[in-house]
Amino acid sequence: MQWSSQSCRAHVFAAPGLEGTTAKVYCLDDMLEPDEMQRLASMEEEPATCFITPQEPHVFNIRCFNTTQEIRLCGHGLLASARVVLEQTGSSSVTFQTCSDSVKARYDTKNDSIEIAFAPLHSASVSPPKWLKECFSTLPLQVAQAGPTDGYWVMQWPQGTLQNLQVDAEKLSMNTQRALIATEAATDDIYDYYFRYFAPQHGVIEDKATGSAQRVLISYWSEILNQCNVKARQYSKEGAELLGRVEDQDVWISGNVDIER
Template sequence: MKQPSIISRKEVSVFSTPTLKGTSAVVYQLGKATPSNQLQAIAGEEGAPATCFFYQLKANTYCVRCFNASQEIQLCGHGLLATAKIIARLGVKNFSLSTKSQVVKVACESESDRSDNQVWLIFDDTSIIASQPPSWSNKVFNELPDAVFTVGDSDGYFVMQWPDGFNLKSLTLNPTELTKHTDRALIATCKTTLPEYDYCFRYFAPQHGVVEDKATGSAHRVLVSYWNKRLNKCNVKALQLSNAGAEMIGRYDVGKVWISGAVSILE
């Protein structure tokens, strides 16, 4: 089998702080398109939360594919941020990432107190539809949410909100029951009483090989829109309450959702 044309390999830390571990990605720069089975084989060997591969399609546009150890990820927020950081380091400032599901714009902002650019992913706003609590909720959770919403198709998301200040860490979920009843990943969220954050959340997707994710940029994208409408805030800061913990920032601007956070290339 012909080997992929690998230009570089980088390890990247995403959404971490001095006290929160965030998550990680491995990013490969390729010289050209490569068959999916070869990319999946490399990702399986890496065993990282996301292994991403990119190559240049045309000026300021790059094709990106992201995989976990077992399957391709349709839209991996932290993997796209990691890839965007690598491309920005190549000297490209504003560009687009062509993913399996959509084209995502990237903006790089310089800040006076930073030695590096802040990298932002820019998405279209998403439709979030109020829904009745599913009949199986009491089989999945130890405590039921106050409100339930759906996003996307039948394999999209549930957004479930608990009361303000609720201890989301105390929430327990039965992954077998969730997988039995729906293909939707589940975003559990509430307004937090922590002064430095606007909201907190957890992300569960056992149907897609992740019982609970460490740090989920794609979920944060949905929540920036969700909480903008409830807090009437354009700029938000979120805490993901996984065991590792993660910090994310977001911005809502005229129908566009911007997401970012700390992204560090491990030299």
């Protein structure tokens, strides 16, 4: 296996008219101390800075940080890292060991793209919490939770609401440790659904492009739409396009990844 220390910047989830987001990727021989990785991530000022080291053939350790803390599971950082590692090693598939999960990555020859697989994270409907009126300009239609107490809220709004939805990030962070995935059914023929992502409790007031949210949304919308393949637009200021599908026991996430050398 070929491996050399290097660093590069990647643009992820961009599409015509949509900027997507960015990540800095460091390929290293040995993993740095967490304090040093956090220091570098703060200096880079990227939505994600990823550090990769080889563990064994086709298996790599990866740690991802934003400017203030470690990201347990960073979808766009993993996609960017997968592109770098697959190109450098000449492999068709690799596995990343994150601080919380094992993530498969592979080159999809059919669609000429990179994709990563997560175990699905299903959501369950719950009663709306009392603080909704404090946080949102419009109330959602449906409310669900996914993951542990610091996992996700999945809230579905009426069509045509999401783009102009006002979210009070300070009050949201005061009332819950869960990140908010706000979503609605698409109103065009290009996408299946739209979403926005807010995690002020974790240093992200509103994210540009959130691959990890797709881990929840692919399962959520596949059941509603009764289809395995989905296409989503993230309604951040920058905008992003994300693809996903359900295959066997995994949810696969992909999108455009361009490396800036």
